[in-house]
Amino acid sequence: MKFFLDTANIELIKEWIPTGLVDGVTTNPSLIAKEGGNIKDILLEICKIVDGDVSIEVVEKSPEKVYEQAKQISNLAKNVIVKIPFAKEYLPVISKLSKEGIKLNITLIFSLTQALLVSKLGVAYVSPFIGRWDDIDIDGMDLVKNLVTMKKNYNFKTEILAASIRNVIHLQKCILYGADVATIPPKLLDKLFNHPLTLQGIEKFDNDWKKLAKTDLFN
Ligand code: G3P
Helix, strand or coil, X not given: CEEEEECCCXXXXXHHHHHCCCCEEECCHHHHHCCCCCHHHHHHHHHHHCCCEEEEECCXXXXXXXXXXXXXXXXXXXXXXXXXXXXXXXXXXXHHHXXXXXXXXXXXXXXXXXXXHHHHCCCCEEEEECHHHHHCCCCCHHHHHHHHHHHHHHCCCCEEEEECCCCHHHHHHHHHHCCCEEEECHHHHHHCCCCHHHHHHXXXXXXXXXXXXXXXXXX
């Protein structure tokens, strides 16, 4: 399973890269809006420091402009994935860009059939949003489960990139259901390291070792 960081914050990305866990980064207009500075510089820097796919979303609205902007975004760096929101009017654009070999991530996927349509067009990723289903009291994890079944049934190459992951349970279910990728907010990634029994265990090992009053493990 690949881990992407769901952020446009360069400091946070730099903090996580040495762990070896960062297989890529996803950004979107909301995440970019949280950062100060020159947007192009920020995106170029992210692409430079990340050894993996970096999703950058189009902000244009008309299909023609979305197509043009997708081309511009894809030219920013070799590891760029162009993110396009799911919409009927963008399907011809998605189809054309896919045929041109541009790697796409279709975002704001909320149904199995939306995912099927764009998987048929050969996009690199589909991004089902989990937390936003939960926000309206519907279990968003069912979508991920169904997409994994769809992928197996039809042998699609499109990777299932679970997004809008808000808690550890979401992530645990993504692992069990077999999502290809989970894009995780850095704050949530932090939580994976805080298991009370592990912390207690380390403390006990330390205390027992100190009781031996030795300075070296082998002497
Ligand atoms: O990757 C998509 C993600 O950024 C959306 O998350 O929490 O705004 O639903 P959220």
